[in-house]
Amino acid sequence: MLDTNNDASRRALLWRLAGLGAGLAAAVLLAGAPASWLGRGLALAAPAFALCLLAGVTAGELTARVPAGATRTASLEVRTTRSFLPRRMARWVAGLLVLAAAFFTATGLAADTDDMGRAGRSLTAACGDLVSSTGPWPGRFYSVPIALAVLLGLGAAGFAMRTVVGRGRPVVDGAGRAADDEGRRTSARAILAACGVLVAAPLAGSALFAAGALGRVDCPSALYPAAQWAALAVAAVAGFSACVFTAYAVRPGTR
Amino acid sequence: MSAQLRVDTTSPVPPYEQIRAQLAHLITQGALPARERLPPVRQLAADLGLAVGTVARAYRELELAGLVTSRRGGGTRVADMVRPAPAQHPVEQLATAYVTAARRLGASDDQVLTAVHKMLQAG
Structure with a gap:
């Protein structure tokens, strides 16, 4: 039996909400991980949330029923990812990705081994003859x-987007096509929002920890306060983005 | 509004042949201009609820006939050298539509001709 647009969008919504619920549960579990994880659980809480949401969106699209009547019609249109991806949002996520890459490269270069010999978990500052070490540092x-x-999340998002673009059209008349396109745009926004949370939330948390560590460096050099302000700025931008993308992930139909 | 394809799964004409014939007709009649991109095989198969191989076979036959070209990463496009068929006499257009519809129903050439003779004698 052919899906109507209402059936398809209701099913997509239910799967997305299931993904959202599973994502929140996974994030809470990881955030409350034992202390022996040394904060890695907290760092991975947002990516886990995003991965579950992406799984929900993909499942919603994959469960759309295929045309099964005796006579089937299709229009000779070429659907592409670009047709459904909100461009401003995509640019925002891409910008966050660049910012995250630059931030983690910089913190990685400045990182050192901590007192227990764990590589890339501490910041060592040489101030004259005095060498001090502080952490946790996002190395x-x-x-x-x-x-x-x-x-992993970006790969899952790519697969989800391919599913959104490639799934069959339930109807071919003008109004039905417009409603179907809107459903695909909603799914694409949910996918991008999940990518936004995936990148922004760990970046915000890491930048806050980095700012805290930089604030504890006792050195008269102007470099550390400047770096601390830069880390706070990154945390503010990423934190704001994470909030906005979480809102979009919950209600992707809003613009 | 883009052109549409219709596939009747109860017809004795295999679905790939129905797709091939309709696309060939659209291309030779100029309804699909040169270099026009055709839907990706997977997308068209999903829209029609058919196996990917069915649509792929139709595209392959069109490619062998020189009506379309396929390039890795560039999709399948209407071939450059395809010239729209010369304008038909209105009677020929009616005959083309009749033959296409009859073939879609799975009628043989003899059945098509017999039906025409019968109509001519009745009229």
């Missing part, structure tokens, strides 16, 4: 798992 101890989660 590769944190940035590698975050980067792996982000890459």
